[in-house]
Amino acid sequence: MNVLEASGLHTFYGKSHILHGVGLEVREGEIVTLLGRNGAGKTTTMRSLMGLTPAREGSIRVLGQDTTKWSPYRVAALGVGFVPEGRRVFANLSVDENLRVPLERPGPWTIARVYELFPRLQERRASKGRQLSGGEQEMLSIARALLLNPKLLMLDEPSQGLAPLIVKQVFEVIAQMRKQGMSVLLVEQNVRAAVEIADRAYVLENGAIAYEGPAAEFGRDEERVRALAGASA
Numbered sequence: 001m002n003v004l005e006a007s008g009l010h011t012f013y014g015k016s017h018i019l020h021g022v023g024l025e026v027r028e029g030e031i032v033t034l035l036g037r038n039g040a041g042k043t044t045t046m047r048s049l050m051g052l053t054p055a056r057e058g059s060i061r062v063l064g065q066d067t068t069k070w071s072p073y074r075v076a077a078l079g080v081g082f083v084p085e086g087r088r089v090f091a092n093l094s095v096d097e098n099l100r101v102p103l104e105r106p107g108p109w110t111i112a113r114v115y116e117l118f119p120r121l122q123e124r125r126a127s128k129g130r131q132l133s134g135g136e137q138e139m140l141s142i143a144r145a146l147l148l149n150p151k152l153l154m155l156d157e158p159s160q161g162l163a164p165l166i167v168k169q170v171f172e173v174i175a176q177m178r179k180q181g182m183s184v185l186l187v188e189q190n191v192r193a194a195v196e197i198a199d200r201a202y203v204l205e206n207g208a209i210a211y212e213g214p215a216a217e218f219g220r221d222e223e224r225v226r227a228l229a230g231a232s233a
């Protein structure tokens with residue numbers, strides 16, 4: 001069964017028509033990356049899938065249910081985790097308190113297990129969100145999403161602004177999630193790292209899918225990477 005199936009999504013911000021018939025799917029246990037230049041519509045696609053910026057047309061199915069008109073809360077409760085761009089951790093709560101806020105769903109991920117996955121967070125468990133480095137905040141955002149025990153985790157540019165060593169750690173964690181049977185939809189500017197880890201890639205251009213196929217194959221075509229995915233490749 002597909003974890004996620006979306007087709008024909010048209011999304012607007014007011015009168016601006018941003019997504020023009022976007023369709024994509026994520027299968028069980030797959031890492032799928034969604035690439036594209038700045039402004040191509042990657043964040044908008046994730047927001048539409050989550051129900052945060054509902055699509056005006058099109059359909060979305062998650063785990064076999066039609067979630068097209070669902071609220072973000074209901075989509076999350078069904079098993080979709082979302083780590084938005086810019087790591088929104090609670091600045092005035094400690095790491096430990098941040099981890100106690102998420103909506104919990106039963107499953108393999110517990111606070112003890114996320115501390116095992118991110119030993120650095122355990123070391124900093126009493127520090128406030130605002131005292132953390134960018135990398136620590138990203139880890140905390142991911143840890144919070146994991147506590148929802150999602151079937152599908154959507155990550156919006158997790159490597160943004162992080163030092164290369166931390167990016168490597170974040171990608172190692174994503175690879176571990178797949179081993180646990182979780183599916184991941186990954187929006188990235190870091191095309192090289194994304195195509196290395198992902199099974200399949202979709203590339204958005206002006207709000208429409210311009211490429212769909214094996215991630216490794218996309219990564220090998222340097223000219224196409226430059227044309228569709230921007231200079232950061």
Ligand code: ATP
Nearest residue numbers: 013014016018036037038039040041042043044045
């Ligand atoms: P980035 O890598 O810069 O985050 P992106 O591919 O995620 O880019 P989106 O953030 O989805 O792109 O933006 C797609 C388009 O929608 C852009 O032209 C952007 O200016 C526009 N847009 C985004 N958010 C809004 C908003 N709240 N109101 C109006 N237009 C918006």
